[in-house]
Amino acid sequence: MTGALPPDRRRFLTAGAAVLGAAASAQLWLPATAARAAETPLPDGVFTLGVASGDPLPDGIVLWTRLAPDPLHGGGMPDAVVPVEWEIAEDERFGRTARRGTAEARPEYGHSVHVDVRGLRPDRPYWYRFRADGQLSPTGRTRTAPHPHRRGGSLRVALASCQNWQHGYFTPYADMLAQDPDLVLFVGDYIYESKPSATAVRRHEGSDEPYTLVQYRNRYAQYRTDPDLAAMHANAPWVVTFDDHEVDNDFAGEIPQDPDKQSHDAFVARLTAAYQAYYEHMPVRATAIPDGPHIQMYRRLEFGRLARLNVLDTRQFRTDQATTQEGAESPSTTMLGAEQKQWLLDGLCDSPARWNLIASQIMMAETDLLLGEGKLWYYDAWDGYQAERNALLEEFADIRNPVVLSGDRHLTMISDLKEDFADPDSDVVGAEFVGTSISSNGDQDQAAFHAQWDPLKADNPHWKVIDAHRGYHLFDIRRDGIDAQVRVVDTVVKPQATASTLVRLRVESDEPGVQVV
Ligand SMILES: [Fe+2]
Numbered sequence: 001m002t003g004a005l006p007p008d009r010r011r012f013l014t015a016g017a018a019v020l021g022a023a024a025s026a027q028l029w030l031p032a033t034a035a036r037a038a039e040t041p042l043p044d045g046v047f048t049l050g051v052a053s054g055d056p057l058p059d060g061i062v063l064w065t066r067l068a069p070d071p072l073h074g075g076g077m078p079d080a081v082v083p084v085e086w087e088i089a090e091d092e093r094f095g096r097t098a099r100r101g102t103a104e105a106r107p108e109y110g111h112s113v114h115v116d117v118r119g120l121r122p123d124r125p126y127w128y129r130f131r132a133d134g135q136l137s138p139t140g141r142t143r144t145a146p147h148p149h150r151r152g153g154s155l156r157v158a159l160a161s162c163q164n165w166q167h168g169y170f171t172p173y174a175d176m177l178a179q180d181p182d183l184v185l186f187v188g189d190y191i192y193e194s195k196p197s198a199t200a201v202r203r204h205e206g207s208d209e210p211y212t213l214v215q216y217r218n219r220y221a222q223y224r225t226d227p228d229l230a231a232m233h234a235n236a237p238w239v240v241t242f243d244d245h246e247v248d249n250d251f252a253g254e255i256p257q258d259p260d261k262q263s264h265d266a267f268v269a270r271l272t273a274a275y276q277a278y279y280e281h282m283p284v285r286a287t288a289i290p291d292g293p294h295i296q297m298y299r300r301l302e303f304g305r306l307a308r309l310n311v312l313d314t315r316q317f318r319t320d321q322a323t324t325q326e327g328a329e330s331p332s333t334t335m336l337g338a339e340q341k342q343w344l345l346d347g348l349c350d351s352p353a354r355w356n357l358i359a360s361q362i363m364m365a366e367t368d369l370l371l372g373e374g375k376l377w378y379y380d381a382w383d384g385y386q387a388e389r390n391a392l393l394e395e396f397a398d399i400r401n402p403v404v405l406s407g408d409r410h411l412t413m414i415s416d417l418k419e420d421f422a423d424p425d426s427d428v429v430g431a432e433f434v435g436t437s438i439s440s441n442g443d444q445d446q447a448a449f450h451a452q453w454d455p456l457k458a459d460n461p462h463w464k465v466i467d468a469h470r471g472y473h474l475f476d477i478r479r480d481g482i483d484a485q486v487r488v489v490d491t492v493v494k495p496q497a498t499a500s501t502l503v504r505l506r507v508e509s510d511e512p513g514v515q516v517v
Contacts, residue, residue: 041133042067042069042077042078042082042132042133042135043069043070043076043077044069044135045069045135046067046068046069046077046132046133046135047065047067047130047132047135047136047137047138048068048069048071048225049065049066049068049071049221049224049225049230049281050065050137050138050140050224050230050233050234051063051064051065051128051129051130051137051138051139051140051233051234052064052065052140052233052234052238052282052283053128053140053142053233053236053237053238053283054237054238054239054240054282054283054284055237055239055283055284055285055299055301056142056143056144056145056183056237056239056301057118057144057145057301058122058123058144058145058146058147058148058302058304059118059119059120059121059122059144060116060117060118060119060120060144061088061117061120061126061142061143061144061237062114062115062116062117062283062284062285063086063088063113063114063115063117063128063130063140063142063283064112064113064114064115064282064283065084065112065113065130065137066105066110066111066112066113066221066280066281067082067084067105067111067112067113067132068110068111068221071218071221071222071224071225072205072218072221072222072225073218074214074217074218075110075111075217075221077105077107077111079107080107081104081105081106081107082104082105082111082132082133083102083103083104083105083132084102084103084104084105084113084130084131084132085100085101085102085130085131085132086100086101086102086103086113086115086117086128086129086130086131087099087100087128087129087130087131088100088117088120088126088127088128089126089127089128090121090124090126090127091127092127092139092141094127094129098119098120098121098126099117099119099120101115103115105132109276109279109280110213110217110277110280112279112280112281113130114283114284114285114286116285116286120144121144122144122145122146122147122150123143123144123145123146123147123150123153123304124143124144125141125142125143126141126142126143126144127139127140127141127142128140128141128142138234139234140233140234140235141234141235141236142236142237143182143183143236143237145301145302145303145304146303146304146306147304148302148304148305149304149305150304150305150306151304151305151306151354151479152306152478152479153304153306153478154306154476154477154478155182155183155303155306155307155475155476155477156179156180156181156182156183156474156475156476156477157181157182157183157184157185157474157475157477158176158179158181158183158184158185158236158472158473158474158475159185159187159405159407159433159435159472159473159474159475160172160173160176160184160185160186160187160407160435160438160472161186161187161188161189161243161361161406161407161408161435161436161437161438162188162189162407162408162410162436162437162438162439162440163189163190163191163223163226163229163437163438163439163440164189164192164194164437164439164440164441165191165192165200165202165204165222165223165226165439166192166194166196166197166200166201166202166203166204167200167201167439167440167441167442167492168201168202168439168442168443168470168491168492168493169201169202169226169228169439169492169493169494169495169497170226170228170229170438170439170492171228171439171470171489171491171492171494171495171496171497171499172228172438172439172470172471172472172487172488172489172492172497172499173226173228173229173231173232173438174228174231174496174497174499175471175487175489175497175499176232176472176474176487177228177231177232177235178499179474179487180235180236181236181474182236182237183236183237183238183239184232184236184237184238184239185238185239185309185359185405186238186239186240186241187241187243187359187360187361187405187406187407187408187435188241188242188243188244188245188246188361188407188408189243189244189245189246189407189408189437189440190220190223190240190242190245190246190278190282191216191219191220191223191245191246192204192245192440193209193210193219193245193246193247193248193249193274194209194245195207195208195209201442201492201493204219204222205218205219205222206218206219209248210273210274210277211266211269211270211273212273213273213276213277215273216273216274216276216277216278217277217280217281219277220277220278220280220281221281224281233283237283238282238283239301239309239311239359240282240283240284241297241298241311241312241313241359241361242278242297242313242315242361243314243315243361243362243407243408244315244361244380246274246278247270247271247274247275247315248262248267248270248274250321250380251267251271251315252315252318252319252320252321253315253316253317253318253319253320254267254268254271254293255267255320256270268292268293269293271293272290272292272293275290275293275294275295276290278290278295279295287299294316295316297311297313297316298310298311298312298313298340298343298344299311300347302353303353303477305352305353305354306353306354306355306477306478306479307353307354307355307356307357307477308347308351308352308353308355308356308357309357309359310344310347310348310356310357310358310359311359312336312340312344312358312359312360312361313336313340314335314336314360314361314362315361316337317334317335317336317337317339317340318333318334318335318336318337318385319332319333319334319385321379321380321384322379322384322385323379325375325376325377327379327384328377328379328383328384328385328386329386329387330387331387333384333385333387333388334385334388335382335385335388335389336388341388341392344358344392345392345395348395348396348399348402349395349398349399351399351400353400354400354401354479354509355400355401355403355477355482355509356399356400356401356402356403357403357404357405358402358403358404358405359405359406360382360404360405360406361406361407361408362380362381362382362406362407362408362409363378363381363382363383363406363408363409363413363432363434364381364382364389364392364393364404364406364417364432365382365404365413365415365416365417365418365421365432365434365462365463366383366418366421366460366462367381367383367409367413367460368456368459368460369456370459371455371456371459372459380408381408381409390420390421393417393418393419393420393429393430394419394420396417396419396429396430396512397419397427397429399430400510401430401507401509401510401512402417402429402430402431403430403431403432403433403482403507404417404430404431404432404433405432405433405435405473406432406433406434406435407434407435407437408434409434409436410436410437410440410441410468411434411436411437411449411453411466411467411468412433412434412435412436412465412466412467412468412469412471412473412486412502413432413434413463413465413466414431414432414433414434414463414464414465414466414484414486414505414514415431415432415434415460415462415463415464415514416428416430416431416432416462416464416512416513416514417429417430417431417432417462417512417513418462421462424461427512428462428512428513429512430512430513431507431512431513431514433473433475433484433514435472435473436467436468436469436470436471436472436473436486436488437470438470438471438472438492439470439492440470441468441470442470442492442493443470443491443492443493444468444469444470446467446468446469449467449468453466453468454466464505464514464515464516465486465503465505465516467486467488467502467503469486469488469489469502470488470489470492471486471487471488471489471499471502472487473485473486473487474487479509480508480509481506481507481508481509482506482507483504483505483506484504484505484506484507484514485501485502485503485504485505486501486502486503486504486505487499487500487501487502488500488501488502503516504516504517505517
């Protein structure tokens with residue numbers, strides 16, 4: 001379906017000429033001035049970056065595109081506001097249009113378009129497309145969230161993270177597309193900011209790490225040219241959050257990885273550019289339009305009474321990483337910041353949902369890296385912020401079915417969440433899935449991985465599965481339980497791969513923890 005011009009194009013073009021008022025509440029919805037740029041002829045191929053949708057509501061969805069006929073070199077658009085017609089329909093042939101309107105693609109937002117469509121029906125598919133200066137976009141397919149009171153049904157969620165262009169092709173998305181999820185949850189490292197490498201499977205554009213807005217735009221645009229990624233965006237709504245590599249490895253708030261190389265002012269300018277490019281390329285609401293070096297990313301999405309999804313921001317509000325074991329246990333450190341922490345607790349305690357999902361960029365369960373006596377932790381993950389993590393886990397004991405969905409590790413790590421990892425006898429209070437990576441770390445040597453990591457299982461008895469294949473996790477969420485699959489591919493160093501289910505797991509409702517089945 002993606003990329004094919006619908007057979008009924010003539011009708012769309014005719015109807016589109018008479019732009020009808022619609023329920024678009026997008027900030028960029030300014031039809032009165034839209035016509036002024038219409039005389040500027042556009043280069044061919046303005047829709048090279050495809051289409052996307054995201055953050056579904058029972059009655060709404062965000063539709064996205066960005067006009068970029070020369071995507072790797074600043075976009076290639078004239079410095080003018082361009083009207084972009086959009087249409088969303090209940091059928092693939094656009095015979096039953098639900099809403100249509102005109103948005104503006106503005107140069108100051110990289111000619112991105114975000115349409116916040118409302119007035120749709122719950123829990124059903126929709127098809128959408130854009131038109132600019134006579135050019136028609138590929139058709140996208142999306143889905144609204146269930147009615148707020150709906151208790152039953154099922155929700156199929158794909159959990160993805162960490163797609164390093166240079167480490168491989170994004171082959172897991174071809175399998176994800178075949179699995180037809182209702183929602184893709186992406187928990188960070190959508191791009192990597194690393195320099196081009198001559199030895200990479202695919203080489204990053206440019207000549208350096210991105211620092212400026214144009215450089216970050218070019219990097220996002222390059223990633224969107226991966227055909228499997230583009231097809232997945234065009235076929236399901238995504239819910240996204242960022243981790244560190246969308247800006248700078250291991251940054252914390254306004255502190256860069258290497259403060260001796262980047263002054264505070266320079267890093268604030270870099271954050272400002274990175275967040276703006278992130279907004280421009282993601283199907284998110286106008287609430288995520290950055291305010292300088294700040295972006296509002298933590299938010300909640302509801303899927304009837306079945307699931308509540310709490311999307312965290314574990315980068316902007318954290319204190320700098322600890323460098324010692326004592327530092328990791330210090331009560332003065334915070335991962336979420338006071339405001340977000342309270343927001344999360346409120347959302348968990350008040351939840352009417354059967355499942356309380358928490359999208360966390362980084363792993364929450366303990367990773368003890370020291371064989372035998374003593375502990376050694378990764379300080380960038382929740383292990384480096386233990387006082388706050390442990391307080392949260394204590395709360396989990398009173399929360400209905402908390403399940404944490406994470407990334408960052410470039411491994412599958414599926415764990416029981418313990419109320420206190422320091423006490424082996426403490427209760428299991430939840431489950432965590434760390435969803436490997438789409439391509440980061442490339443095709444790993446599985447034997448070498450197990451030789452290194454299997455001995456650590458004795459120190460980490462809460463681990464249920466550890467694995468180093470590339471792929472993603474797939475969840476079928478129903479009232480009585482979550483059936484999970486670890487979907488893996490045999491390679492990311494070639495553009496096509498064979499996918500399979502590595503392991504199946506089950507989380508029973510009201511029985512904390514996860515079991516291999
Ligand atoms: Fe990563």
